[in-house]
Amino acid sequence: MKQDRFHGRMRGSQRACDAPGCPEPGEFRAPGERAPGFDGPGNYRWFCLDHVRAFNQGYDFFRGMTPDEIAQAQSPLAGWAGETRAFRPTAGIDQAPRWADFTDPLDAISARARARAHDHAKAQEAARRGINPADRRAYDTLGLGFDADRRGLRARYSELVRRFHPDRNGGDRSHEDALREVVEAYNHLRRLPAFS
Numbered sequence: 001m002k003q004d005r006f007h008g009r010m011r012g013s014q015r016a017c018d019a020p021g022c023p024e025p026g027e028f029r030a031p032g033e034r035a036p037g038f039d040g041p042g043n044y045r046w047f048c049l050d051h052v053r054a055f056n057q058g059y060d061f062f063r064g065m066t067p068d069e070i071a072q073a074q075s076p077l078a079g080w081a082g083e084t085r086a087f088r089p090t091a092g093i094d095q096a097p098r099w100a101d102f103t104d105p106l107d108a109i110s111a112r113a114r115a116r117a118h119d120h121a122k123a124q125e126a127a128r129r130g131i132n133p134a135d136r137r138a139y140d141t142l143g144l145g146f147d148a149d150r151r152g153l154r155a156r157y158s159e160l161v162r163r164f165h166p167d168r169n170g171g172d173r174s175h176e177d178a179l180r181e182v183v184e185a186y187n188h189l190r191r192l193p194a195f196s
């Protein structure tokens, strides 16, 4: 491990960033939950650049977590060091948000948590209704709830065709892909028993 020119960066760190779910290497040191003092030298947390910046702005990534959850989040298996992340089944889907894409890290975290909870509830409802992944993609493409009936499907379909059709958009063909997806999703769904 060698010290980088960049202040405080330790390149080649084998630790993952301590921010829960972050797959980046933890190359920047921040004070841990135990300050140096009477009980010993204190400890440190290691973050990627984006997360050490957020940490320096006062955000506690572990707020509301139990000690077990914190330990799990800090385990090497929580990050890149433990597995080849490109081959994880969830690669690219379930990874931590790219911090730079958000002006407020708090928003990024809560948005991701909300999306997860929502996905989970939706997956459960789909399973309960016997909706398979291809069906579900079609529902999502049309923005339809799983409780939609034949009339709802048709109404939504004609609304989207109107929205994306070049004839309704002054010949603008930029929505062609969206229109094709809408037609495919409709043709998929209308054959299902739920819409017969």
Ligand SMILES: [Zn+2]
Binding pocket: 017, 018, 019, 022, 023, 024, 047, 048, 049, 050, 051
């Ligand atoms: Zn990070």
